[in-house]
Amino acid sequence: MAIEVNGKVIETDEEGYIVNLSDWNEDVAKKLAADEGIELTDAHWEVINFLREYYEEYQIAPAIRVLTKAIGKKLGPDKGNSKYLYELFPYGPAKQACKIAGLPKPTGCI
Template sequence: MAIEVNGVSIETTDHGYLVNHLDWNEDVARKLAEIEGITLTDKHWDVINYLRDEYINNGQNQPMERAVLKDIGKRWGTKPASKDLYLLFPLAPTKQGTKIAGLPEVMRKGGY
């Protein structure tokens, strides 16, 4: 499976995740978000950039929701509720957010 972004074909898995996270850029994120039915806001970008930073600069860490809530709260100045993240990424912030961030699919079950 592949998506077209700016005239370039980018390979994705059967579940819509990028095959190579190095193919990601903001235009790719916008296309992935569009496919997911999400219009990206600054808060979406905060979560996306956080997830990418954790994966790329922290040993391929894919944090669970509790860690995302805590760390995003530091960026936003107030700790969001789980519901706040689900309003941004309705199909699970750590899974749908990771997809839009161009990172490998999270294989663990749920997890708060």
């Protein structure tokens, strides 16, 4: 499978996650988000950038529990909770946000 962004074809797996992390950029994120029915706001970017930094550091995409705890530590308790994250990413903050952030599917996500 693949998506096209700015004339470049980007390979994705059967669930829509991009195959090569190096293919990711903000335009790719916007396209992936649009395909999910999400208009990216600063709040979305905050989570996306957090996920990318987390992945860079630990080489793993965090599952939802780890994600909420880590976001709470870094961005404050008002953002480090499932309710807030589900408002941004209704199909699952870890799964959907990782997809848009160009990361692999988090372990433990179905």
